[in-house]
Every structure is written in C-alpha cells, then in structure tokens.
Amino acid sequence: MTASRQGAPGFSLSRLADVILPKLVLAPTVLACLVGFYVFIGWTAWLSFTESRMLPRYEWAGLVQYVELFGNDRWWGAMQNLGVFGGLFILVSLTLGLLMAVLLDQKIRFEGAIRTLYLYPMALSFIVTGTAWKWILNPGLGLEKLAHDWGFTGVTFDWIINPDFAIYTVVIAGVWQSSGFVMALFLAGLRGVDDSIIKAAQMDGASLPTIYTRIIIPSLRPVFLSAFMILAHIAVKSFDLVMALTGGGPGFATDLPSIFMYQHGFTRGQLGLGAASAMMMLFTACAVVMPLLYSELRRERRG
Amino acid sequence: MGALSIRNVKKSFGNTHILKGIDLEIEKGQFLILVGPSGCGKSTLLNMIAGLDDITSGEIAIGDRVVNKLSPKDRDIAMVFQSYALYPNMTVRKNIAFGLDIRKVPKPEQEEIIARVAKTLQIEHLLDRKPMQLSGGQRQRVAMGRALARNPTLFLFDEPLSNLDAKLRVEMRSEIKLLHQRLGTTIVYVTHDQIEAMTLGDRIAVMKDGEVRQFGSPQQIYDAPADLYVAGFIGSPSMNFIPVQLHEEDGHAVVELDNGRAVQKVRLSPISDSQRDFVGKQVVLGIRPEQLTDPESAHSERGNLQTLQATVAITEPTGPDTLVTVTFNGIKTVARCHPRAAGAPGQQVELTLDPTKALLFDPASEKRLA
Numbered sequence: 039m040t041a042s043r044q045g046a047p048g049f050s051l052s053r054l055a056d057v058i059l060p061k062l063v064l065a066p067t068v069l070a071c072l073v074g075f076y077v078f079i080g081w082t083a084w085l086s087f088t089e090s091r092m093l094p095r096y097e098w099a100g101l102v103q104y105v106e107l108f109g110n111d112r113w114w115g116a117m118q119n120l121g122v123f124g125g126l127f128i129l130v131s132l133t134l135g136l137l138m139a140v141l142l143d144q145k146i147r148f149e150g151a152i153r154t155l156y157l158y159p160m161a162l163s164f165i166v167t168g169t170a171w172k173w174i175l176n177p178g179l180g181l182e183k184l185a186h187d188w189g190f191t192g193v194t195f196d197w198i199i200n201p202d203f204a205i206y207t208v209v210i211a212g213v214w215q216s217s218g219f220v221m222a223l224f225l226a227g228l229r230g231v232d233d234s235i236i237k238a239a240q241m242d243g244a245s246l247p248t249i250y251t252r253i254i255i256p257s258l259r260p261v262f263l264s265a266f267m268i269l270a271h272i273a274v275k276s277f278d279l280v281m282a283l284t285g286g287g288p289g290f291a292t293d294l295p296s297i298f299m300y301q302h303g304f305t306r307g308q309l310g311l312g313a314a315s316a317m318m319m320l321f322t323a324c325a326v327v328m329p330l331l332y333s334e335l336r337r338e339r340r341g
Numbered sequence: 342m343g344a345l346s347i348r349n350v351k352k353s354f355g356n357t358h359i360l361k362g363i364d365l366e367i368e369k370g371q372f373l374i375l376v377g378p379s380g381c382g383k384s385t386l387l388n389m390i391a392g393l394d395d396i397t398s399g400e401i402a403i404g405d406r407v408v409n410k411l412s413p414k415d416r417d418i419a420m421v422f423q424s425y426a427l428y429p430n431m432t433v434r435k436n437i438a439f440g441l442d443i444r445k446v447p448k449p450e451q452e453e454i455i456a457r458v459a460k461t462l463q464i465e466h467l468l469d470r471k472p473m474q475l476s477g478g479q480r481q482r483v484a485m486g487r488a489l490a491r492n493p494t495l496f497l498f499d500e501p502l503s504n505l506d507a508k509l510r511v512e513m514r515s516e517i518k519l520l521h522q523r524l525g526t527t528i529v530y531v532t533h534d535q536i537e538a539m540t541l542g543d544r545i546a547v548m549k550d551g552e553v554r555q556f557g558s559p560q561q562i563y564d565a566p567a568d569l570y571v572a573g574f575i576g577s578p579s580m581n582f583i584p585v586q587l588h589e590e591d592g593h594a595v596v597e598l599d600n601g602r603a604v605q606k607v608r609l610s611p612i613s614d615s616q617r618d619f620v621g622k623q624v625v626l627g628i629r630p631e632q633l634t635d636p637e638s639a640h641s642e643r644g645n646l647q648t649l650q651a652t653v654a655i656t657e658p659t660g661p662d663t664l665v666t667v668t669f670n671g672i673k674t675v676a677r678c679h680p681r682a683a684g685a686p687g688q689q690v691e692l693t694l695d696p697t698k699a700l701l702f703d704p705a706s707e708k709r710l711a
Contacts, residue, residue, distance in 0.1 A: 232426060234423070235426045235428060237420070238420065238422060238427075238428075239439070240412075240413050240414065241391065241392075241413045241414060241418065242439055242440035243414035243440060243443040243444055244414075244443050252439075253430065253431075257429045
C-alpha cells in the first residue's frame with residue numbers, strides 16, 4: 039500500500055480507493071449518528087431551557103422547566119417506579135440468567151434445543167411481550183381464570199389491576215423477555231472457562247458449588263458488567279413494554295419516566311417539560327454507566 | 342507394595358477400547374514417565390490415576406490403598422496441568438492457598454506453607470500478582486507451587502512443558518528434575534516428547550494404542566528396545582532400520598550391506614537362539630546414528646569394530662556432529678560423524694559400526710530378537 043502511494047504521487051485510482059473510499063463508505067453512518075444522537079440531544083437540551091408548549095420556541099427561559107419537573111409528584115412517582123422496576127428487573131434477570139446458564143453448563147442432553155427455547159422471547163418485540171402478558175395476567179382471562187376453572191376458586195392473582203403490585207407485573211414480563219438473553223451471555227462466559235481449572239479445583243478438594251461461587255462466577259466479572267449495562271439501558275428506556283402491558287396504569291401505578299416524557303412532550307403540549315424530563319433520563323443513565331465504564335477501563339489499563 | 346500400582350487397568354467407551362490392560366508398578370520416590378504419541382491413552386491413564394476418569398476394569402492403588410472408588414480429593418494427589426489451570430480471579434498467594442483453605446488448614450500454617458513453597462520455586466515476588474500478569478514460565482512455577490503446597494504422596498504432571506518455548510522448556514525440565522531429587526516425591530509425568538522422557542524418568546512406560554509397549558529404565562529402553570516402535574520412538578535422530586538377510590558364521594550373526602557399489606559383510610555379536618531361527622530369512626537391522634560413525638570418533642578400545650564404505654548423499658551439520666546420510670540396501674541411513682570426517686555429497690566415506698550395539702528385529706512381529 040505504501041509502495042503504491044510512493045510510486046504514484048497526486049491523484050491515482052489506487053490512492054482514491056485506499057484513502058477516500060473507506061471514508062466515503064462510513065460517512066453516511068457517521069453523519070446519521072452525529073445527527074441522530076448528538077444534534078437531537080443538543081436540541082432537546084435547548085428545548086428544556088425554553089417555555090415551549092405545543093410547538094418549539096427558542097427564547098431562553100432558564101431552569102423553569104426543571105423547577106416545575108422537580109415539583110411534579112407524577113415525575114417522582116415515575117422515578118420511584120423506575121427504581122423499583124429497574125432494580126428488580128436487573129437483579130432477577132441476572133440471578134435467573136446465571137442460574138439457568140450454570141444448570142445448562144452441566145453437559146445435559148438437548149442443550150441446543152433448550153438454549154434456543156430460552157432465547158426465543160428475545161426475538162419478540164416488547165409490544166408483543168406486553169400484550170401477551172396482559173392477557174396472561176388478566177384475572178378474567180389468564181392464570182387466575184385458569185386456576186378457577188380447574189377448581190382452585192380461592193386463588194387470586196390480580197397484580198395487574200392492583201396499584202400496589204402492578205409494577206411487579208412489568209418486572210415479570212421484562213424478566214421473561216430478557217433472562218434468556220442474559221443466560222446466553224453467561225453461558226458463553228462459562229464455556230470460556232478452561233476445563234482443567236475445574237479439574238484442578240476438584241483435586242484441591244472443592245465441591246461443585248464452591249468451584250462455581252469461588253472461582254468460576256468471580257472470573258465472569260466482565261460478563262456481569264456487559265449484562266448489567268444491557269439490562270440497565272433496557273430498564274431506563276423501557277416504554278413499549280409498559281404501554282402494551284398496563285399503559286402506565288392503573289392510575290399512575292406503573293408510570294415510568296419515558297412515559298412521562300412522551301405524554302408531556304407529544305400529547306399534552308408541554309414540550310419544554312418533556313424535554314427537561316428526557317434530559318433527566320439521560321443524566322440518570324450516565325450516572326449509572328459512567329462510573330462503571332470508568333472503573334473497568336482503569337482496571338484494564340492497570341493490566 | 343509400591344507407591345503406585347496399576348493392575349490390568351482397562352478403559353472402554355462402548356466398543357472403543359482406549360486402554361487395553363495396563364500393568365505398571367513404581368516404588369516410592371520414583372519418577373514414572375508415560376510417553377507416547379497423541380491418542381495412545383497416556384492422558385486417559387493419568388486422569389484415571391487422578392480420579393477424573395472412571396476405570397472400566399482393573400485396579401489402581403496409591404500406597405496400599407485401592408483408590409478406584411475414591412474421589413480425586415481423597416486420593417492424596419496433586420496435579421499440574423498442561424494449561425496450568427490457575428484460578429484467574431485469585432492472586433498467586435490465593436491460588437496456592439485455595440486447596441489448603443478448602444481443607445481447613447489454619448491461617449498461620451497456610452502462611453508458613455506458602456512462604457516455604459514460594460521460596461522453593463523462587464516466586465516470592467509474584468505472590469500478589471494475578472495469573473494474567475505472569476509469563477508462561479512463571480505460571481508453570483505457580484502451578485507447581487499449588488501442587489507442592491498440599492504435600493501429597495503422588496504428583497501428577499500432564500504435559501506441563503508443552504506450552505513453553507524451547508529454551509524455557511529445557512530450563513524448566515532440569516528444574517523439575519532438581520525438585521524431584523530434592524524432595525524425593527513420587528511423580529507420574531505424561532509427555533509426548535521422548536527427550537523429556539529420557540532426561541526426567543527413572544522408569545519409562547512407552548505407550549501406543551492403549552498398550553504399554555515397554556516399561557523400564559531409560560537406558561534399558563534406549564539400549565534394548567522391545568520392538569520396532571519403541572526403537573524408532575526413542576532417540577533423535579531416530580534409529581536406522583535396514584532390511585537384511587541373516588546368516589551365521591563361526592557362531593556369529595552376519596548380515597550383508599549393499600552400498601550401491603559393493604556388498605559388504607558385517608559380523609555382529611555371537612548369535613543367540615532366537616536369532617538362529619531366522620538364519621536365511623529377512624530381518625531388520627537397527628543401528629542408532631551414533632553407533633555408525635567415522636573411524637576417528639569411534640571408541641577404538643573395542644577391537645571388533647566393523648568398517649564400511651559408503652557414498653554420502655546429504656550432510657546436515659548440527660554443530661558438535663554432522664549427520665551424514667548414506668544408503669545401505671536401498672534405505673537412507675543416518676550416521677553421526679565428526680564435522681571434519683563428514684565428507685561432501687558424492688564422496689566415499691569410511692564408517693565404523695559397533696556390532697555389539699546393533700539390534701535385530703523380526704519384521705513380522707516387530708519384536709526384537711534378543
């Protein structure tokens with residue numbers, strides 16, 4: 039490559055191919071990313087400092103929208119729901135995914151089939167998941183009716199219409215969708231563990247549970263981080279699942295920041311307030327992800 | 342009773358027989374080598390000694406305990422793996438302490454053992470590092486340290502040097518030997534490298550296709566290989582095999598070697614009874630390259646050296662010696678000569694053969710004719 043460049047200074051076809059073509063090919067993607075991410079983040083940030091209502095207005099209004107947002111009970115309810123949903127969703131998905139991966143790692147029969155089965159939910163859109171679980175959890179239609187039809191008339195399972203429990207149904211649907219994927223991540227990590235490490239630990243006298251808890255799972259640290267990041271961003275941007283499952287109800291019982299943002303920005307004519315809530319979501323995501331990324335990068339650099 | 346007894350041990354998967362009845366026995370403090378090509382069952386046998394593989398039939402005893410039914414941790418053994426198998430999430434110190442911790446050895450005693458092991462293997466400065474931060478040789482030391490810490494009755498090594506580069510391998514080899522001499526432990530060591538086998542072992546079991554072809558001391562195996570396979574596997578460059586017709590003259594075995602120009606008679610040792618049965622038939626003459634050499638390098642104190650003429654085909658200098666390829670009976674034959682006496686391709690050279698070291702094999706059964 040260097041030789042051809044030295045041999046043909048100035049314009050030549052090979053130079054064009056070497057230098058310009060890659061840039062040309064990548065340009066649309068880079069442009070789309072720049073506009074799609076950073077321009078719109080900037081625009082949203084700007085709008086959050088204005089008094090825009092139905093339509094954008096660009097006069098600087100300072101922090102009024104943030105002041106209003108922080109005084110808004112529904113916003114804090116949504117944030118609290120996000121905390122409950124996100125925390126439980128991540129924790130249960132990680133635990134369940136790891137457990138399934140460990141069990142599947144025991145050289146069992148039909149592993150391929152089972153693995154695919156557990157991964158299927160990931161192929162569905164959250165809208166489908168939400169709708170399916172709405173029917174399953176509907177007391178007059180789903181599990182409760184099934185139990186009643188079988189003669190267990192004392193059974194009540196009405197979380198989806200109970201404001202105190204509705205948020206947990208979102209957790210159930212979310213975990214159902216994502217734990218298979220987490221399992222696949224962990225399984226890949228487990229398969230990367232050298233077989234002779236397990237043999238060595240056996241000879242050291244460790245039982246299988248000890249081998250997993252003290253050697254294998256601790257060495258999966260990078261997988262935990264990846265899984266956490268993926269689950270965390272699913273939780274924060276979670277919107278379609280809740281819209282399909284409960285629509286944010288009953289009342290505001292399953293309201294999430296994303297729903298708050300959508301409704302204020304696009305249906306209630308409070309664009310400025312919606313933008314401010316969107317910025318707060320961005321900061322929340324950054325606050326979770328940045329320290330993790332930073333600490334991991336620093337570990338790697340220390341070697 | 343020996344430190345390790347393997348009695349008629351077999352391993353099969355359905356109709357596939359991996360090990361076809363192995364019998365081995367070593368005394369306390371001996372260094373046993375299991376050597377053979379890949380797929381000969383040597384690692385399977387080691388895993389069975391370790392308890393990582395089931396025994397189909399037969400018996401393995403460590404000391405005077407039959408261990409067939411015991412789990413690995415109850416066999417009082419430690420193993421060093423080819424891939425080192427260090428625990429990646431733990432420091433070197435914790436790697437060494439792990440087995441002690443599981444066995445509930447008190448902390449102060451653990452510290453003492455770690456200090457002793459680290460001193461023995463000179464890894465004191467590495468104790469607080471993670472395996473990721475170590476070189477191959479250092480990992481190898483840590484893996485040995487982990488085995489030493491437990492002070493077992495039997496050490497198992499599974500091709501421990503094959504992941505190291507050539508120079509480091511030679512270094513670690515002599516270190517393992519030194520360690521064995523100093524600690525006097527019983528060791529079973531699996532390798533596919535015949536030089537490792539020769540340099541390290543007190544006893545060598547040469548394996549092929551799930552059978553022990555020969556079991557003996559390195560010198561026995563080198564001087565008196567049981568069959569053509571063992572003769573060719575041990576030694577580098579490997580033994581020359583020349584098809585010859587066997588004759589008898591004055592009670593001596595005599596063979597004829599054709600160098601392409603003339604047929605030369607070679608008088609070997611006094612003929613034995615088993616060799617007499619093959620008189621007039623085709624046999625295989627086995628000569629090691631160093632026993633076929635120029636007259637100057639030959640040990641002249643033995644009076645009955647046989648002189649041969651040959652035409653040089655290729656010369657390969659190795660530094661101390663030059664390997665000279667000549668042809669006898671249409672077979673390429675390697676002689677190890679002094680560089681000065683090596684000649685050049687096309688030249689005639691004079692070679693001497695030590696008849697007491699020449700071996701005869703039955704071409705059909707491949708057994709040596711003793």
